[in-house]
Amino acid sequence: MSMERRDLFKLAGVAAAAAVIPSVVVTSATAAEVANKASGKTIVIVGGGFGGLTMAKELKKKDKSIDVTLIEKKDIFMACPFSNTYLGGLKDVSLETLTHDYYAPASKHGYNFVQAEVTAIDRKAKSVTTTSGNFAYDILVLSPGIAYDYEGQFPEWDANKIASVAQACPAALMPGSEHLALKRQMVDMDDGDIVIVPPAAGKYRCPPAPYERAAMMAHYLKTEEIKGKVVVLDTRGGKFAKGAAFKESWADLYDGLIDYKGFTKVIDVDTAKKEITYLEFPDAATLEEGDADDAKKQTAKYEVCNLIPVNKCSPVTKMADIETNGAGYALMDGYSFRSKSDKNVYVVGDAVAHKIPPSGQTAIWGAKRAAGQIVAQLSGKADDPKAGLPAAAANVCYSMVGGAPEEAIMVTHEFSADASGVLKGKGHVPKPKDGNGKFRSKGTGKATREWFAGVKRELFM
Amino acid sequence: MERRSFLKLTGTSAAAIVIAPSLITQRLYADDGALYQTYEKIQLKDADGNPLKASTLTVEENYVFNFPHVATPSIMVDLGEATNKDVKLKADDGTEYIFKGGVGKKGSIVAYSAICPHQLTHPTPDDTFFQYLERKGKTLAMPDAKEAGVFLCSSHLSAFDPKDGGKRLSGPATEGLAQIVLEIDENDEIWAVGVLGPDRFHDYMDAFKPEFKKYYGNKRKAKKLVKTEAKVVTLKNFSKDIIQY
Numbered sequence: 001m002s003m004e005r006r007d008l009f010k011l012a013g014v015a016a017a018a019a020v021i022p023s024v025v026v027t028s029a030t031a032a033e034v035a036n037k038a039s040g041k042t043i044v045i046v047g048g049g050f051g052g053l054t055m056a057k058e059l060k061k062k063d064k065s066i067d068v069t070l071i072e073k074k075d076i077f078m079a080c081p082f083s084n085t086y087l088g089g090l091k092d093v094s095l096e097t098l099t100h101d102y103y104a105p106a107s108k109h110g111y112n113f114v115q116a117e118v119t120a121i122d123r124k125a126k127s128v129t130t131t132s133g134n135f136a137y138d139i140l141v142l143s144p145g146i147a148y149d150y151e152g153q154f155p156e157w158d159a160n161k162i163a164s165v166a167q168a169c170p171a172a173l174m175p176g177s178e179h180l181a182l183k184r185q186m187v188d189m190d191d192g193d194i195v196i197v198p199p200a201a202g203k204y205r206c207p208p209a210p211y212e213r214a215a216m217m218a219h220y221l222k223t224e225e226i227k228g229k230v231v232v233l234d235t236r237g238g239k240f241a242k243g244a245a246f247k248e249s250w251a252d253l254y255d256g257l258i259d260y261k262g263f264t265k266v267i268d269v270d271t272a273k274k275e276i277t278y279l280e281f282p283d284a285a286t287l288e289e290g291d292a293d294d295a296k297k298q299t300a301k302y303e304v305c306n307l308i309p310v311n312k313c314s315p316v317t318k319m320a321d322i323e324t325n326g327a328g329y330a331l332m333d334g335y336s337f338r339s340k341s342d343k344n345v346y347v348v349g350d351a352v353a354h355k356i357p358p359s360g361q362t363a364i365w366g367a368k369r370a371a372g373q374i375v376a377q378l379s380g381k382a383d384d385p386k387a388g389l390p391a392a393a394a395n396v397c398y399s400m401v402g403g404a405p406e407e408a409i410m411v412t413h414e415f416s417a418d419a420s421g422v423l424k425g426k427g428h429v430p431k432p433k434d435g436n437g438k439f440r441s442k443g444t445g446k447a448t449r450e451w452f453a454g455v456k457r458e459l460f461m
Numbered sequence: 462m463e464r465r466s467f468l469k470l471t472g473t474s475a476a477a478i479v480i481a482p483s484l485i486t487q488r489l490y491a492d493d494g495a496l497y498q499t500y501e502k503i504q505l506k507d508a509d510g511n512p513l514k515a516s517t518l519t520v521e522e523n524y525v526f527n528f529p530h531v532a533t534p535s536i537m538v539d540l541g542e543a544t545n546k547d548v549k550l551k552a553d554d555g556t557e558y559i560f561k562g563g564v565g566k567k568g569s570i571v572a573y574s575a576i577c578p579h580q581l582t583h584p585t586p587d588d589t590f591f592q593y594l595e596r597k598g599k600t601l602a603m604p605d606a607k608e609a610g611v612f613l614c615s616s617h618l619s620a621f622d623p624k625d626g627g628k629r630l631s632g633p634a635t636e637g638l639a640q641i642v643l644e645i646d647e648n649d650e651i652w653a654v655g656v657l658g659p660d661r662f663h664d665y666m667d668a669f670k671p672e673f674k675k676y677y678g679n680k681r682k683a684k685k686l687v688k689t690e691a692k693v694v695t696l697k698n699f700s701k702d703i704i705q706y
Binding site: 061062361364365368391392393394396410412414428430432433434443444446447450451453454455457458461 | 553554579580581582588590601602603604605615616617618631632633635664667668702704705706
């Protein structure tokens with residue numbers, strides 16, 4: 001669709017006028033009409049998680065005249081960070097703690113929220129097709145998050161098998177029914193074991209999450225006096241995020257309740273019999289070679305199984321046909337959050353190929369930087385993608401390890417411009433000064449709650 | 462928009478108070494008055510209700526008082542060393558304002574709104590992640606720094622420089638702290654007169670309704686402006702648990 005220059009200006013005027021109306025939550029149908037033609041400052045954001053919500057707010061904060069539309073396939077926001085405390089049954093943590101409506105921030109900051117699923121992206125026409133119509137853009141922001149790679153990890157499973165395992169053994173890294181199903185299974189469980197399978201390889205959302213979950217589920221077994229243990233079928237041989245801190249806490253708080261197996265390969269799940277079959281290797285080298293003759297084949301009964309498959313990027317980056325790495329994560333233009341392939345496409349959140357941990361706080365941090373880069377681009381100014389780097393404590397991440405009393409461990413990351421040409425995070429796991437020489441403390445337990453409360457204020461206020 | 466009308470509202474009540482013009486002209490914080498808001502002049506009093514004397518402040522101690530609203534905590538510190546003067550700062554929206562410097566004989570006494578501009582973390586009677594951290598302290602927010610001497614939020618590890626008008630030094634915050642403008646009279650007594658810089662009072666009032674109910678009765682009471690005087694307590698007497706990383 002070509003547009004006359006004059007029309008473009010006219011539209012820009014309309015959009016700017018619309019921007020001063022304080023409350024611009026529109027229904028999807030009208031949004032599609034309003035946003036059908038780009039104004040010159042029209043930004044469409046795909047994905048309403050930590051990255052997308054921050055982007056929408058920051059753009060409007062920086063320049064009210066930017067026309068911002070946030071497209072999200074879900075009707076309710078639900079957080080993955082802090083959700084393990086919900087699974088663990090910590091006091092006063094409810095679904096309401098983890099959820100929020102999308103209308104309040106859209107109305108407050110003056111952007112459009114559209115609940116729709118993106119079905120196609122045409123970069124030549126600068127248009128996003130959704131289940132609620134087409135949206136034209138001048139700049140497109142992708143914050144689509146992750147997807148699960150069951151197909152890659154279990155090539156012998158057909159679509160039916162994948163669907164049945166996904167529902168019977170919910171992964172619960174993408175919040176929604178997965179978390180509710182897992183919680184329901186825990187509430188309904190009899191005496192017996194909970195099996196957690198962390199993603200077997202590659203980059204995945206929230207690296208400490210499966211191990212925090214092990215602690216929270218062990219806490220649940222303990223408080224509910226369920227006779228059973230938490231079995232972790234891992235591939236990392238103990239070398240995972242905050243590893244030493246987790247292992248110390250597991251041993252101190254849940255002696256014998258967490259059975260960690262570090263060199264395993266899951267090969268089958270029988271959801272009817274509630275059995276998981278895996279190969280147990282003696283060490284990292286044999287696991288990597290993967291010769292079944294070196295391993296012991298084990299079959300374990302479970303009451304609850306949380307199988308988290310290998311992650312890949314949401315298919316939205318492929319839809320946009322931008323350059324990605326093998327797992328679909330978007331390749332970036334140097335240290336910026338601009339796509340390597342298209343100066344009018346930005347990517348934030350877990351979908352970027354920068355070597356920074358995929359966490360909620362990182363998504364917020366990146367979205368703020370990207371918003372600055374976008375505003376600079378719109379006004380024709382230069383933006384230094386290395387500005388403010390290295391950034392100390394750019395990411396702070398807490399993991400709740402104890403439930404009574406609440407205690408947590410923490411990691412901080414410094415983000416810097418790595419010589420390899422991408423942003424890189426360097427982690428540091430401190431022993432808090434109130435921890436009496438341990439990695440965990442009650443103060444960090446409180447800090448975990450305040451961290452999450454603060455993040456929610458950031459996204460929704 | 463909401464923020465502006467909020468300021469307008471508080472402005473109306475503040476304007477109703479007669480302020481000696483000299484007080485304003487002596488301390489013109491932002492040349493055009495931008496981001497400077499006067500409030501009713503409040504005298505700082507100690508726990509016994511006696512006027513607090515500037516020369517009796519313990520150096521590097523955190524003194525908490527609520528100002529300008531009943532539920533908005535501020536922290537005053539005698540840094541022991543003079544602050545910088547006429548520091549130019551910039552709010553996120555691009556507005557510039559000028560920090561004139563500390564008060565007291567050495568120009569070492571400052572006060573800031575104790576609401577972190579990042580995500581509004583602040584001291585409560587139960588606990589605090591926000592405080593001034595003495596120079597010999599250590600913080601994860603600035604792992605390589607030789608000394609601290611910063612206002613610090615340990616929830617997400619943002620640090621601010623009290624000698625530079627609360628300017629952001631590190632961490633996820635993007636703006637600096639709002640300064641509580643103090644004056645010390647000829648009797649060595651301390652007064653809070655206004656707020657300089659981008660404050661977050663409006664968002665704060667929206668964010669903490671359950672907390673206000675717990676500590677102040679309700680939001681309406683929490684939002685009231687402090688009148689005449691404010692009681693000052695040390696942070697360790699204000700919050701049961703001081704958490705600092």
